[in-house]
Amino acid sequence: MQLLHSFLEKSRQQYPEKPLLFAKKWYTYREVDDAANALANFLIEKGVQRGDRVAFLLENGFEYVVTYYGVLKAGAVAVGLNTETTAETLDYLLQNSGARVFISDKNFKKHFKPIAGRLKKLLAFVLARPLSGFDYADIFSAIVETYPPERPSVRMINIDKAAIVYTSGSTGRPKGVTLTHLNVVTNTESIVAYLRLTAEDRMLVVLPFYYIYGLSLLNTHVAVGGSLVIENRFAFPNVALNSMEEHRVTGFAGVPSTFAILMAKTNIRERHFPVLRYVTQAGGAMAPTLQKEVARTIAPARLIIMYGATEASARLSYLDPDHLDSKWGSIGKAIPNVDLFVADEKGRALPAGERGEIVARGANIMQGYWRDKKETRMVLRDGLYFTGDLGVCDEDGFLFVVGRSKDMIKQGANRISAKEIEEKILEHENVLEVAVIGRPDDILGEAMDACVVLKRGDDNWQEELRSFVQGKLPPFKQPKYYSLFNSLPKNSSGKIMKTKIKEMKGLA
Template sequence: MYLLHTFLEKTRQKYPDKPALFSGRWYTYREIDEAANSLANYLRAKGVRRGDRVAFLLDNGFGYVVTYYGVLKAGAVAVGLNTETTADTLRYLLNNCGARVFISDKNFKKYLKPISPRIKRMDAFVLLRPMSDFPRADILSDILESHSTQPPQVRLINLDLAAIVYTSGSTGKPKGVTLSHLNIVTNTESIIAYLRLTPADRMLVVLPFYYIYGLSLLNTHIAVGGSLVIENRFAFPNVALNSMEEHEVTGFAGVPSTFAILLAKTNIRERRLPKLRYVTQAGGAMAPTLQKEVAQVLAPARLIIMYGATEASARLSYLAPEYLESKWGSIGKAIPNVDLFVADEKGRALPAGERGEIVARGANIMQGYWRDQKETKMVLRHGLYFTGDLGRMDEEGFIYVVGRSKDMIKQGANRISAKEIEEKILEHENVLEVAVIGRPDDILGEAIDACIVLKEQSETWQEELQDFIRKKLPPFKQPRHYSLFESLPKNSSGKIMKTKIKELKGLA
């Protein structure tokens, strides 16, 4: 029986001194496994037991990887948190998951200080580097020096929870997707199979590990004995390309905006990347025109289009590279050990060409949303996971996404609640009405467009509103577009008609 951290332990036995992770320097499998054991023993000494939640707010790096596997080895549930946050959101998440221990670093000081009373009520608080505001926090390096490097003896089964991964909900509050060891292990094995990963593979990681796509890169490469190169400087994309060349990576993964930036803001066309074997894209629809350019520029590396959801432990389908030119825009077919099809509202498969909701089943499908039976019942029904995406299947079984069934905006890798943004905008004293919609964007898939009716006209309304929203929402939830309306179209019951707004703006 495989548990999630068994991948690390088995690989450490095979390749103890092999470089596993580059983060400032190379760390071997032995170093990572022993450090994770030490942290696990510390957590056990602090009273952490099977099923307890340990939350962490960390950038990608050695500390993140050690924390993730250390929490799992202690029998606890790993709760990696989005680093694009606010103090209020962080407080809510710590309360919602009921974390007994919290692990972070001083570069998140602006979020940690405002909630220090909540943090100080934890059973333990661990920092990667000391902070004067938290003099009693335990420091990770001290923990690694003072606790045994032998694995703790903790009995688990693969139905036990391994992780809670938060994603935006239809109410605007983040939903905690609960994933068991079995969910993530089975999906990891399926991804390894269709990507044909081997110990020779080396992945350049620009996606955060708190994001399920990024986490899948970690799990798959640790499982096969490959290696990962952490690159947290993608704000300077040519630097990322330098890392790609220097470390001779064989794989690269990104969301649509990742590739749009590489094509528009780097000299990638002049680079030689002879070791690059494949690139993967997920996290939202990538326009076929962008797909074609990426495939052309990065050839002979193969472009693999993928589709999935946090609720599916990452992956549901992929489009094999040999079908790319004949099936532009398709998300492909189901990955191994997953059923994926287009269905009606009762989960009955629809004939080719008919539109319905994309549904899935498999051992990778989540247990449900943490402490949210209502939302769980909305998506897990008839023995299926209803993705919220509308789609159609062609005669050869290839699936195409054609729309979204919920009022959610998928901007880049994030599913964002329109309602949450609307509520924040309405807090501004000069906003009378607002409707937030998604509009097509070549880079992000969808971009947030806030349609505003003001109480009093102002020449500087947009600047004032942008400044206001910057204080209310994290960057990825802030509108990229603002439109001014005299009034918003409504139906007979007074409900704002977003479909009509899209028609007025030429988006329908």
Template sequence: MRPTAWLVHHLLEHSAEERPDAPFLIHEGRPHGYAEIDAAANRLARLLRRHGLVRGDRVGLLAHNGVTYVVAWYAILKAGGIAVPLNTAADGATLRGMLADCTARFLVTGRGFERVVTDAVAALPDLDVLVAPAPERIDPLPAHIEGVPLDAADHESSEPLDVALIDLDLAAIIYTSGSTGRPRGATLSHLNIMTNTRSILGYLGLGPDDRVLQVLPFYYVYGKSLLNTHAAVGGTVVIENRFMFPNTALDTLENERCTGLSGVPSTFAILLNRSNFAERRLEHLRYVTQAGGGMSPELTRRLIAALPGRRIFVMYGATEASARLTWLDPDVLPRKIGSIGRPIPNVRVRVLREDGSEVPPGETGELVASGSNIMRGYWNDAEETARVLDEHGYWTGDLGRVDEDGYLWVVGRKKDMIKAGAHRISAKEIEDVILEYPEVHEAAVIGVPHELLGETIRAYVVFRDPPAAAADDPRREELAEFLKRRLPAFKRPERIEVRLDLPKNESGKIMKQVLREQARTTATESPDAPSA
């Protein structure tokens, strides 16, 4: 990364100067060069300024992965705005809640969101300007909101703007996934994102010839880190929005000669269980990165076996950390499967007790991180900010330990610890054992309220070849017998539910909060759901 790249949009600008015709994006087979994307971002930035955007204004961004999203992301930053990437799977009420929470003055959208935007903007008194492909289709558009066609930017100058910004200025408000509760807006400065980008480049070793297959949504902090790291080195982002057809996505990976593939655990579960991934040569693939939740040791072993000679990076992070906190060196992975590795450059991660004292190796505490990549706090939520940020750093909510070699291990989320009688049980530990059963595709374990025990253990599983009627699948009883051999009685699920799929957000994370809500609405236990 160039030493003069202080702000996030400098990454695009510098690569546009040095490699103007090199492809920054490839979407649906069409390349889009750095100079093309930079010029388009300049034009949109000027349009936003022309319609009243001033430094620090929050700008909602709602678009699927594609050229529109990337142009808008960098345009908002160039104009001095604070980008607020929005979940493309959210309903109108959820979008309205996030836009109201950050008092967004602008909203930029891509195609296909007319209905949900109409619902979202119905009651947003702070929203002044809607930039959309066809704002007239937002009907009714409240009278106080100005509708601006997105293609109006075509008439603006492509010369860069001169907006006075420093790296301490906010670049983005990223709303957390809400996989464990209500989404909160993590405030990330240019410094937060840039220092994390430098650290990631420090261990990945990316260069201008690298091409990553982008299947993760750009609004997701992990997905956005792929965009920024490749912009930093003049690399290429190959956008693939058809991962529901995994073999089609793999065709793109091969045809576009991708050197990198990044995903969350469910990404690799799908590739290994429901595609011909392991049978492909993938001759250009150099590395794989995995983050977005712990991947089971069994799935990790299968990934290693499927990709001999490739570098597999297991990583750990959080939205509040601008993406990344730790990484596991691929050379160490075979002997430390299950570990999240060591802190990335310029980050410190410690295992602390509740009083802030550090635990010795082998003892469990909470993972607490500090570094210039850590968010300032949650937007408009001082109470929640004070709960996770203090003089010790950012309290991640993850319980973990450090081994004698200095490698970190996640035991489980604090919210995922199940209190059954006198026992505190890690849901992750049970999930990892379930995923060792060869027929299981994915699993989630939660605690369900119980009058006497406090909580009981419930497991939700999806088998690799899902049956037409999940409730009658005989593999459920076989799995229960397997768990009897592998887990002590107090760690065995009281109930195993077979599903055809598990609820996930668009980035592929399992939404345990949805499972908990579903469990609470279940009035009685079904007698045909065996325990382990």
């Protein structure tokens, strides 16, 4: 039986002194596994039991990796949280997940200070570094140094819950995608197979581990005994390219905006990456023109286009690079051990060329949304996962995404509820109406455009509204564009017609 943390333990046995992780310095498989065991033993001593949730708000690094595997080894459920958060959201997520332990660092103090009262009621609150006013917190380094590095004895089976990964919901509240060990293990093994990963692979990681795509990079490379180089400075993209060269990475992964930035704001065309073997792209549709530019730039390394969802433990399909030139814009075909097809509303497969919803089945599909039966029933029906994406299949069996069935906007790598953003904007005293739509964007792929009607004229309305929203929402949920309307088009029942707005703006 394969459990998720078994990947780490097996690779540690095979490559104990091999570098696993570079995060300012190299950490070996033995060091990471020993530290994860120590944290697991600490959690168990504090009263954490099989199936309890442990939430953590950390940047990519040694502490994140150790926490992730330590939580799993304790038999608990790993709840990695988006670092672009607010105190209000953090409070909701801790409450919704029922977290018994919270692990964070002092650079997130503005988010957890307002909820200090809740933290005191947990079994434990752990900080990576000491922080004034939180003397009751346990310190990460002391735990790793004090508790035994032996593997704890916790009985588990592969259908036990392994992780809750929060993603935006249609109601605006984050939804907790519940994944078992089996879900993630089977997907990890499939990704390893089609990427042909080995212990010789070394990945540069710019994607956060709380994001399912980023987490899959960790799981897959640990599974084969590979290595990961953490690069948290992508705000300076040439620095990331320096790391690629310095550490001689064989792989790189990004979302569309990652590659738009690399192409537009770096000297990547002048660089040489002699050992780079492949580059993967997921997290939303990347324009074929950008795909072609990336493919030319990284050659002879190969570009692999992928498609997936948090609800699928990461991956559902990939486009074999051999077909890239003939199938630009396609998401390819299903990965091993997954069925993926275009279906009608009842889940019946549609013939080639006919538009429908992309649906999937496989051992990687989530158990449901945590404590949200209504949302679960909307996407899991008759043994199928309805992705919410509209697609078509060509005569050769290649899939193409043509739209989305829900009013969700995928700004960058984040699927965001328009309703949530609208509700926050409407809190401004001078906003009468608002409709948030998606519009094409060279950097983000799709960006939010907040179309507003004001109660009274104001020459500085845009600056004032942007500043207001910055105080209400994390950066990744803030609209890039603001448009002023005298009135918004509505149907006979008074519902705002977003399709009409797009037509008025020349987007339809």
